[in-house]
Amino acid sequence: MPISTFTGKVQTVVGLIEPEDLGITLPHEHLLVDQTVGGVYFIEPKETSARLLAHQPVSLENLSWVRYNMKDNLDNMMLLDEQMAIKEAMLYKLRGGKTIVDQTNVGIGRDPEALARISRATGLNIIMGSGYYVEGSYSKEMMDAKTEEEITEEIVKDITVGVDDTGIRSGVIGELGCSWPLKDNEKKVLKAGAYAQKRTGAAIWVHPGRNEMAPIESMEVLSNAGADLGRVVICHMDRCGYLLDTRRKLLDAGCYVEYDVFGLEGYYPARVALADGHLPDRPNDIGRIKQIKELIGMGYLKQILLSHDIGMKIMLVSYGGGGYAHLLREVVPLMKIYGISDEQINTMMVENPKRLLQLVHP
Amino acid sequence: MKTAKCTGKVQTVVGLIEPEDLGITLPHEHLLIDQTVGFIEPKETSARLLAHQPVSLENLSWLRYHPYENFDNMQLLDEQEAIDEAMLYQRAKGKTIVDVTITGIGRNPKALARISQATGLNIVMGSGYYVEGSYSKEMMDAKTEEEITEEIVKDITVGVDDTGIRSGVIGELGCSWPLHDNERKVLRAAAQAQQRTGASISVHPGRNRKAPFEVMEILGEAGADLNRIIMCHIDSRLRDHSERIELLKTGCVAEYDLWGWEGHFPSYLTAEGFLDLPNDTQRIYEVRQLIEAGYIAQIFMSHDICTKNRLCRYGGWGYSHILNYVVPMMLQRGMTQEQINTMMVENPKRLLPFV
Numbered sequence: 092m093p094i095s096t097f098t099g100k101v102q103t104v105v106g107l108i109e110p111e112d113l114g115i116t117l118p119h120e121h122l123l124v125d126q127t128v129g130g131v132y133f134i135e136p137k138e139t140s141a142r143l144l145a146h147q148p149v150s151l152e153n154l155s156w157v158r159y160n161m162k163d164n165l166d167n168m169m170l171l172d173e174q175m176a177i178k179e180a181m182l183y184k185l186r187g188g189k190t191i192v193d194q195t196n197v198g199i200g201r202d203p204e205a206l207a208r209i210s211r212a213t214g215l216n217i218i219m220g221s222g223y224y225v226e227g228s229y230s231k232e233m234m235d236a237k238t239e240e241e242i243t244e245e246i247v248k249d250i251t252v253g254v255d256d257t258g259i260r261s262g263v264i265g266e267l268g269c270s271w272p273l274k275d276n277e278k279k280v281l282k283a284g285a286y287a288q289k290r291t292g293a294a295i296w297v298h299p300g301r302n303e304m305a306p307i308e309s310m311e312v313l314s315n316a317g318a319d320l321g322r323v324v325i326c327h328m329d330r331c332g333y334l335l336d337t338r339r340k341l342l343d344a345g346c347y348v349e350y351d352v353f354g355l356e357g358y359y360p361a362r363v364a365l366a367d368g369h370l371p372d373r374p375n376d377i378g379r380i381k382q383i384k385e386l387i388g389m390g391y392l393k394q395i396l397l398s399h400d401i402g403m404k405i406m407l408v409s410y411g412g413g414g415y416a417h418l419l420r421e422v423v424p425l426m427k428i429y430g431i432s433d434e435q436i437n438t439m440m441v442e443n444p445k446r447l448l449q450l451v452h453p
Numbered sequence: 454m455k456t457a458k459c460t461g462k463v464q465t466v467v468g469l470i471e472p473e474d475l476g477i478t479l480p481h482e483h484l485l486i487d488q489t490v491g492f493i494e495p496k497e498t499s500a501r502l503l504a505h506q507p508v509s510l511e512n513l514s515w516l517r518y519h520p521y522e523n524f525d526n527m528q529l530l531d532e533q534e535a536i537d538e539a540m541l542y543q544r545a546k547g548k549t550i551v552d553v554t555i556t557g558i559g560r561n562p563k564a565l566a567r568i569s570q571a572t573g574l575n576i577v578m579g580s581g582y583y584v585e586g587s588y589s590k591e592m593m594d595a596k597t598e599e600e601i602t603e604e605i606v607k608d609i610t611v612g613v614d615d616t617g618i619r620s621g622v623i624g625e626l627g628c629s630w631p632l633h634d635n636e637r638k639v640l641r642a643a644a645q646a647q648q649r650t651g652a653s654i655s656v657h658p659g660r661n662r663k664a665p666f667e668v669m670e671i672l673g674e675a676g677a678d679l680n681r682i683i684m685c686h687i688d689s690r691l692r693d694h695s696e697r698i699e700l701l702k703t704g705c706v707a708e709y710d711l712w713g714w715e716g717h718f719p720s721y722l723t724a725e726g727f728l729d730l731p732n733d734t735q736r737i738y739e740v741r742q743l744i745e746a747g748y749i750a751q752i753f754m755s756h757d758i759c760t761k762n763r764l765c766r767y768g769g770w771g772y773s774h775i776l777n778y779v780v781p782m783m784l785q786r787g788m789t790q791e792q793i794n795t796m797m798v799e800n801p802k803r804l805l806p807f808v
Contacts, residue, residue, distance in 0.1 A: 151509075151766070151768060152766075155765040155768050155769060157765075157769065158768065159778055248782060356715035357732030357733050357734060358732075358733060358778065370785055377717045377730065380734070409510070411768045412514060413517070421518050425720070
């Protein structure tokens with residue numbers, strides 16, 4: 092499909108729409124996903140006593156344990172239930188949500204047909220991802236064999252023709268996964284993402300590794316490969332308690348910073364700690380709001396995005412979590428109490444996503 | 454009466470014990486409680502169903518941020534559930550729980566004694582009165598300070614009602630913001646009761662940063678021993694390090710007792726937008742700062758479990774949260790086992806015996 096036909100429009104899983112039709116948007120979610128990532132995130136426990144808990148389905152009986160050992164339960168790490176995804180997404184729609192960007196890509200369970208069905212069932216606009224997540228989510232041998240050009244072509248095809256033979260097209264390049272230290276293959280994927288951005292005009296979402304230096308490293312790889320940093324989103328700015336200085340470097344380079352784990356208020360399993368021994372001391376929602384207020388005060392309002400990155404069962408309302416409507420139900424009222432205006436909230440939840448999701452002239 | 458028999462010992466619901474027998478102690482919990490005196494019927498029709506549903510997986514999401522807008526959530530009435538939940542703490546090597554549930558919010562001495570027998574845990578029971586909303590204002594208006602003092606002294610030295618089961622601590626005394634006259638009267642009576650019995654006082658200050666200081670002033674004027682006062686809910690009331698230092702200078706214990714509650718305070722409960730709560734890692738850094746400033750002997754740690762959704766059986770964090778999750782986090786962040794021991798064993802050992 093000629094790229095010129097979708098310049099200025101947004102590519103959803105059921106076709107092109109006008110940017111004006113986006114409305115309130117969550118720019119980083121997963122409706123269906125497999126986060127087990129080939130033994131990187133979920134690891135078979137050694138102790139016999141832990142194996143039962145690791146393989147039990149999530150239920151009220153083990154919810155307390157799973158909340159604190161979230162990556163040690165296999166069932167928790169997968170969202171495979173389409174009906175549940177529809178039910179959960181509807182809670183977001185009922186509160187006024189209109190669009191969800193599903194950042195699930197190759198290797199963590201991207202299912203274009205299912206996303207199209209969920210879109211039709213809920214009436215929500217759904218935008219699909221492309222590219223590759225962290226190295227654990229694919230075979231290293233397979234990716235070693237691919238060239239940058241081949242990966243670029245894959246992403247371009249996903250956006251312009253469709254994923255595999257579904258004809259269902261991606262609308263963003265992401266979430267491109269990075270580990271710490273950055274793997275060669277991940278670097279290759281970032282560069283391919285930058286080239287694909289040039290060819291398609293789509294925006295890039297980057298999942299940085301768990302280290303203070305990781306976001307800047309990813310940004311530099313993209314920049315050196317010619318990416319438009321003004322159309323790059325650095326995700327999970329609230330996951331590791333990054334310093335203000337780090338955030339400002341990204342923002343001053345033009346990137347968007349995404350506060351996308353609203354609803355996860357504290358406990359982070361140390362097993363998934365930053366590779367250099369640095370513990371992930373993330374803020375709670377109030378802490379996020381204060382950081383955002385600070386950034387708005389410094390002039391960065393137009394570069395801030397908000398989301399939940401729902402990706403585990405315990406984050407769903409059906410399992411006691413905040414779900415896709417958490418921002419609208421709990422956080423927006425809180426923001427208002429803390430002095431963020433309706434207009435500023437609108438900028439972050441409507442205008443900023445709109446600017447990114449609109450495919451620009453390559 | 455202050456007798457040689459009790460001095461230096463700790464009063465549990467099954468009898469006196471030596472301070473050495475306390476071990477790891479949670480100084481502020483509720484095993485059984487009925488907070489529904491504080492329940493407010495919602496106005497919106499759509500909220501009424503939510504308000505009266507039993508707690509289940511279906512409404513846990515809602516309850517996480519609206520814990521006091523559901524009637525069932527505000528009651529812990531199931532003795533077996535309390536035993537099961539307390540056993541998780543016992544399995545994690547906990548030894549003592551101070552249950553600060555008092556008159557008006559469901560103090561149940563016989564049940565506490567049974568729970569103690571069933572679990573092998575030491576349970577210390579509270580005395581005194583909670584916030585004015587938990588009793589009839591007329592009733593309290595009619596009581597004199599002396600009458601209230603006598604009640605507390607009797608709870609500690611003779612037993613609650615006719616159970617013969619004795620309280621071991623004065624608290625949690627409830628304060629609103631602004632402070633009601635009756636609440637001031639109870640504080641003053643408590644100071645007198647402290648002098649008579651040698652028990653420590655635990656106070657739930659009003660929801661304002663000035664409240665802890667107001668309480669210390671009133672207790673001080675009434676002759677309380679300022680070194681044997683426990684100021685509860687510091688993680689909610691004092692969000693500023695310098696304010697916490699100011700409070701600690703008065704000599705009281707600063708109790709971080711909301712471990713596990715990592716979200717924000719429900720706006721439903723406070724008119725002033727008094728919503729800030731730290732999460733557990735932030736609590737750790739705040740406590741570390743207080744230790745570095747030299748105040749380790751004046752820090753207490755607890756969870757204040759008081760709603761169903763905080764119990765493990767309802768997906769919450771339960772009484773073993775500090776031992777299972779917070780202690781490892783503290784050790785990972787540069788604190789020592791000795792420091793943790795001071796806060797969880799030595800400090801309670803100093804404050805729980807009668808002096």
